[in-house]
Amino acid sequence: QVQLQESGPGLVKPSGTLSLTCAVSGGSIIITNWWSWVRQPPGKGLEWIGEISDSGYTDYNPSLKSRVTMSVDKSKSQSSLMLTSVTAADTAVYYCTREFGAFTPFGYWGQGTLVTVSS
Amino acid sequence: QSALTQPPSASGSPGQSVTISCTGTSSDVGGYNYVSWYQQHPGKAPKLMIYEVIKRPSGVPDRFSGSKSGNTASLTVSGLQAEDEADYYCSSYAGSNTYVFGSGTKVTVL
Numbered sequence: 001q002v003q004l005q006e007s008g009p010g011l012v013k014p015s016g017t018l019s020l021t022c023a024v025s026g027g028s029i030i031i032t033n034w035w036s037w038v039r040q041p042p043g044k045g046l047e048w049i050g051e052i053s054d055s056g057y058t059d060y061n062p063s064l065k066s067r068v069t070m071s072v073d074k075s076k077s078q079s080s081l082m083l084t085s086v087t088a089a090d091t092a093v094y095y096c097t098r099e100f101g102a103f104t105p106f107g108y109w110g111q112g113t114l115v116t117v118s119s
Numbered sequence: 120q121s122a123l124t125q126p127p128s129a130s131g132s133p134g135q136s137v138t139i140s141c142t143g144t145s146s147d148v149g150g151y152n153y154v155s156w157y158q159q160h161p162g163k164a165p166k167l168m169i170y171e172v173i174k175r176p177s178g179v180p181d182r183f184s185g186s187k188s189g190n191t192a193s194l195t196v197s198g199l200q201a202e203d204e205a206d207y208y209c210s211s212y213a214g215s216n217t218y219v220f221g222s223g224t225k226v227t228v229l
Binding site: 036045046048051100101104109110111112 | 171
């Protein structure tokens, strides 16, 4: 069974940079190629942030594209997310996911990590 | 890229069926057979329930079924059980390698 674990600071100052890492283990990792990041503000719905392939190809949500950078370290089975110039509106639970199949990017989910933007 | 439209809430008694709609446009739901559905219990990560409109991952009860007509996809939960009470989200491929989620529906088992 594929297991994902997000990690990173739970508190980021306004105008700072949010940085998270996701590690994957177990299951048929080699079959799936894409990581995605999804966030959920407290009490609100899900928002797709973007995706990155194991080879480093990226696609981002147009609304966040100017502030998002994703990277991957295939040797460590890890993906990273950076979000710059954060504001209180970026406070959310951040999830990483692995694809279940083509065009089903949110098949396996991490437990999520809450990031609060506050001074 | 606007969120797909779902009703805020739906409910049903145990054993009954409930259907949740997910309305988009011809650029997302209507344009591709890549609609998926997720169940989220409070404080938990979402769980994939349906993918490619009608397919169920292994382990998901066959009480859960999906369909699509035009720009609207639907999730039906038959034989409602107490553990089905959760938030449900749809998602669709939206072209140009982007994805969009629905606004979410809270299902209450009466």
